[in-house]
Amino acid sequence: MSDWLQHLIRITGSTGAYFLLAGGVALLFVVSAALHLAWWRRQLTLALGYEAVESIDTADGSRIELRRIAPAEPSALPPVLLVHGVASNHRNQDGDPDHSLARYLKARGRDVWLVTLRSGLRLRPTLRRKTCFANMAHYDLPLAIGTVLDRTGAPQLDYVGFSMGGILLYATLGREVPERLIRRAAFVGAPGRIDSPVRVPRFIGSIPRSLMPTLPLRTLAIAYAFQSEWFATPLHHAILNPKNMERGMTRRGLVNCIEDVASALHADFLRWASRDGTIEIDGKPILRGLEDANVPALFIAGSADRIAPPATVRHAFEAWGAANPRVFKRFVLLGEDGSKGGYGHGDLALGAGVSRDVYPPIEEFLASDDPRATPPAQQQ
Template sequence: MGDWGWVVWVLVAGLVLALGNVLWVVLVRRWYRLRTPLPQALKARCADGWELTVHVRRAPKRRFEEPVLLCHGLAANRFTFDFEPPYSVAHYLAEAGFDCFSVEWRGTGHSRLPPPGRRYTDFTIDDHVHQDGPALIELALRETGAKRAFWLGHSLGGLVGYAVAQGPEGAKLAGLLTLGAPVHFKSEPFLRTLISLGVRAAWPGRLRQEWMSASLAPFLGYVTLPLSDLVVNPLHIPPRIQRQVYANMMSSMSRKVLLQFQDWIEHDAFRSFDRATDWRAGISRLQLPLLVMGGSADRLATAENVESQYALVTSQDRTLHVFGRDHGDKMDYGHGDLIFGSGAPQEVYPLIRDWLVRHATDVSASEQKAPEAPASSG
């Protein structure tokens, strides 16, 4: 066989392997799909023309005026909050009487397609703050008729919430709840190496790690992936839930977003892409109600990180809670354990619900306060 013959065989073998992997991932996602009624899917158009898909879980009986905006973190999607009960914050809060709006940030899931003239990886965290956040708030308020909304963000979703609250849209927020959101970034060799590898692997546009996650999902619970406890602690999450999370929830990462994280890690900063706006310094100026939450075993947003973050807050209405055994909880919560840990529906979700209930406006009370229409004459 000549040289060209070997090349052809290699290309054919590569094509067969690629097609086999595509079929495998399709079957895995089909097998581990979530068996729960789909939420309502709405479109929110950003000022720059990018359309976001927002998944709405309506309350069976709406008790509270303010909707809850559920904002996922890096490399995730709407399934962070809108999963299969009992591991679904959206279902839990909807049953409590809140309309829930789960966003998928631009470049993620159903919000992947860019407007004409833009690449689907051409965005930074600044775009989440200045474009996506305002569009999400506007949609939720328009759909519910409310004047303000609550923002609940996990990891990057909490960081975006901090930044949005510092802008003109901050007045439209009734409260901000952050869950495992690290506003301090230690420049440790391990983190620097990890983010550097991520930036290189994402060349030229994005890191498609969700493909690998779905490919390996069926083996979780039998084997433990390296560094898996950075995302979710496999000891705290039922095996089938692990497999469903990795098959459904992981998303690709924009190289520009990773470059921004690299800047934060190397310089212990939480700031805009052009380094002109210091969002961490702005936290001290926030005066809206704040609930800052973390996990005692979280390696990305450590307990010390969350506590020092809380120390920046000057709002009169502020609360800190670190979930862990030292606080009487059943486990030491890691990063993803705060949502998918076996104890989360009994320990984390109720605290979120109770805080929201205390700060929300009862629908019946707001209706009673509404002025009556003047009687017509003649």
């Protein structure tokens, strides 16, 4: 036994000495973990520039952020609003210069706006408690759309929703968001119902929001980022198709895109998943109001997507304008429409082939004077 430990035992007694020793080891672990997180965050954080960044208060006391990527010359086409998914921020559609729908559209002359919903911001606990699906539908999305139209003076905008960003428009079109404000809508991996990859017991959906924990995904993502590309695990395949990710992109995505899932929003998704998968707002199925939709719409699904399986995206596609035979809508299943490989969920946003498989059909659909001019081979 070392002299310093013997001295410590004489001063504190054997029990006290071992408690102090255990505390020191625990402190060393905490400090090491904090340094580990800080180092990887610094190594993998990628800052991107925007023409404008604006923080806007919502009517219920929370806030959203808007970022603008403007073209070199004014566009005759309306602005485009990109809306991110759950557990992420605006960077899931602006990963880096080579994996960015926002910058792809800008390069083709579009005025692009990215919203960061309250779910993608690091809010103080009192505000985080207000982060649920209904509040984002009632407050965040209408505010984002109204602000973009106000700042640009445009009467309409084009909308691109990734995952939850698409679900939010399903829930609000013709209600909080008047149809006349949306010229075209594109949905990427945006399910019309929740099919969980694992069975969620029904009682889970009945747990009060006050008892539901926040999912600390941001910290976990940063901690795991350094080893995330060593080998593919079942978790990788649940979130994306690792074969579609360029080296380094998974690590950068984990550090720059991932955010915590607030307890109330966590409770919302578990409630839907634990029942029959029906997504509801204010007690009503969100797809019920889409039968008469008249906005031209593009739906993109990944054939290997386990978070938004193709059948769940098609569920929304079939509901869109179901009672309106005149509405144009198109369903594209990547992996079976000539794309290189089956797409999972995350790689629909940040995969190696997005500039070849995902971005062009969106840009062509949004830019076309007549969406019916889309080549028949790509329509379903």
